[in-house]
Amino acid sequence: MLKYNEIATEIEQDILQRNLKQGTKLPKFEELIARYKVSKSTIVKALAILESRGVIYQVQGSGVFVRRRKKYGYINMLENQGFTSDLEEFKITTKVLGVEKIFPTEEIAEYLNCAPGDSLFHVQRIRYINAQALCIEESFFKSSIVPYLNEEIANESIFNYLKSALKLKIGFSDKYLHVIKMKEAESKLLEIETGSPGLFVEELFYLNSGEPFDFSKTTYHHEHSQFFLQSSNLK
Amino acid sequence: MLKYNEIATEIEQDILQRNLKQGTKLPKFEELIARYKVSKSTIVKALAILESRGVIYQVQGSGVFVRRRKKYGYINMLENQGFTSDLEEFKITTKVLGVEKIFPTEEIAEYLNCAPGDSLFHVQRIRYINAQALCIEESFFKSSIVPYLNEEIANESIFNYLKSALKLKIGFSDKYLHVIKMKEAESKLLEIETGSPGLFVEELFYLNSGEPFDFSKTTYHHEHSQFFLQSSNLK
Known part of the structure; x- marks a missing residue:
């Protein structure tokens, strides 16, 4: 698996396990870089994947936030x-x-x-x-x-x-x-x-x-x- | 509009106007950079947008290709x-x-x-x-x-x-x-x-x-x- 796919999966698992709600702010780029020990571009790609999957949304100048999870059974x-x-x-x-x-x-x-x-x-x-x-x-x-x-x-x-x-x-x-x-x-x-x-x-x-x-x-x-x-x- | 959104729209218009078929190979990064006079990262972002919209697909090591257009009336x-x-x-x-x-x-x-x-x-x-x-x-x-x-x-x-x-x-x-x-x-x-x-x-x-x-x-x-x-x- 490519590194940014791996990181995307790890961030998604973390959101699920901690049951984070819609609108919860994720850590800043620098913190994610330090936590996962990867480059900035890997984090950028991982977040783009999570955005396209509907797991997060990014607001320019303000950060990265958790999106609503799907309803049960859909x-x-x-x-x-x-x-x-x-x-x-x-x-x-x-x-x-x-x-x-x-x-x-x-x-x-x-x-x-x-x-x-x-x-x-x-x-x-x-x-x-x-x-x-x-x-x-x-x-x-x-x-x-x-x-x-x-x-x-x-x-x-x-x-x-x-x-x-x-x-x-x-x-x-x-x-x-x-x-x-x-x-x-x-x-x-x-x-x-x-x-x-x-x-x-x-x-x-x-x-x-x-x-x-x-x-x-x-x-x-x-x-x-x-x-x-x-x-x-x-x- | 952000520059990469603009470029994405231009590339999409070009595909539509020339009625390019599924599987048609698009020009290489270097050519796109020269044609649109932007940086590599702008082209990378524009292509990511077009991929998420279903306009193109990217094959690692081999290039960027046109995707099938939707059927009429859908x-x-x-x-x-x-x-x-x-x-x-x-x-x-x-x-x-x-x-x-x-x-x-x-x-x-x-x-x-x-x-x-x-x-x-x-x-x-x-x-x-x-x-x-x-x-x-x-x-x-x-x-x-x-x-x-x-x-x-x-x-x-x-x-x-x-x-x-x-x-x-x-x-x-x-x-x-x-x-x-x-x-x-x-x-x-x-x-x-x-x-x-x-x-x-x-x-x-x-x-x-x-x-x-x-x-x-x-x-x-x-x-x-x-x-x-x-x-x-x-x-």
């Missing part, structure tokens, strides 16, 4: 590493409906920038939160980047497998969202009446080299999901 | 300056239902961190996109920060008024979202059947000093709204 919309870490207070379980190797449709080949003949792993899963249906998820992984995947892996966090076993460096993602009325197939799987509201999310994930590797479509049960999102001062 | 979820600028290709109109001065409920006083006796401007509006109902919006502005507001102002972009007339510096925001079934009152205003799906968004806006000044509740018509969101490499 899923962070900016998290692009799977939501398991957001909901660690809850029991998240998974039912794998299928893992198969397929060839992409034209739409998906375009999203994933596939070469002719490229195959994909197609994974379908239902995720549960405290034994209640949270979402149904269909993902397509480019097999040129993810050469192996099976039901056992899909039963746990696929992203943890990508990072720890395949050593992939996951970069950024694009999300497209709208509200739908659920069709029969998905409402059955989510154990809800056909026509019920749901949040439909399409997401394209990239490695940090900029190469797309995963396209997924997720439908959330409206009664068992809620989301939060913090914009930062950077823009 | 509302940027990270935009915290009102959505008028996202939908400039469309005709956004407003019907003001009311502007009144009130005292806050306990819930809203807590969100807005009100002092005893603080009053609020309560604004209710319907927004239309190409003459179709987009959302119904209820906002509460702290009158200690927004001392004047009326129907004429609410008929246009309130945020433009806050920035240009009141010279407020809008900082960041917290959004909380979930999908609902619409009740009778809001479905009537949005001209949709009671019980239809909708996206319900609560948002708390802060000045860049960290002071909260606006709390709003917005319900989106599911057929006339769609959203996008780009996560960045920073986290």
Whole structure:
């Protein structure tokens, strides 16, 4: 891990452990430099990361302050590493409906920038939160980047497998969202009446080299999901 | 405007005008420094801003690249300056239902961190996109920060008024979202059947000093709204 990422994580842990409230002023640059024994530019970068994550805000000429923590049980919309870490207070379980190797449709080949003949792993899963249906998820992984995947892996966090076993460096993602009325197939799987509201999310994930590797479509049960999102001062 | 914000805007305009595609490599640091006649640290900051906005991505050791542009007609979820600028290709109109001065409920006083006796401007509006109902919006502005507001102002972009007339510096925001079934009152205003799906968004806006000044509740018509969101490499 890069030094400024490490420092960012340490400062965030410190804020969480001491349960610091919105508006609490953090120590000055000089104190942070002395505490973490790093250069000023490392602290500047660490604070920029924490600002973009919504952990702090910086006020020019006046200092660095703690931001409000998210409400309990909300899923962070900016998290692009799977939501398991957001909901660690809850029991998240998974039912794998299928893992198969397929060839992409034209739409998906375009999203994933596939070469002719490229195959994909197609994974379908239902995720549960405290034994209640949270979402149904269909993902397509480019097999040129993810050469192996099976039901056992899909039963746990696929992203943890990508990072720890395949050593992939996951970069950024694009999300497209709208509200739908659920069709029969998905409402059955989510154990809800056909026509019920749901949040439909399409997401394209990239490695940090900029190469797309995963396209997924997720439908959330409206009664068992809620989301939060913090914009930062950077823009 | 700060120099690095200016440069960020110039680089973004350049990418848009030349319609550069995802993955296009931008010039090297040295070229950007020469082109914009600024220091290296100004370019570093400008690129960090563009990265956090989803305009570019940076690959260590290999360069800076253009990111995919959003799809046509999608509302940027990270935009915290009102959505008028996202939908400039469309005709956004407003019907003001009311502007009144009130005292806050306990819930809203807590969100807005009100002092005893603080009053609020309560604004209710319907927004239309190409003459179709987009959302119904209820906002509460702290009158200690927004001392004047009326129907004429609410008929246009309130945020433009806050920035240009009141010279407020809008900082960041917290959004909380979930999908609902619409009740009778809001479905009537949005001209949709009671019980239809909708996206319900609560948002708390802060000045860049960290002071909260606006709390709003917005319900989106599911057929006339769609959203996008780009996560960045920073986290």
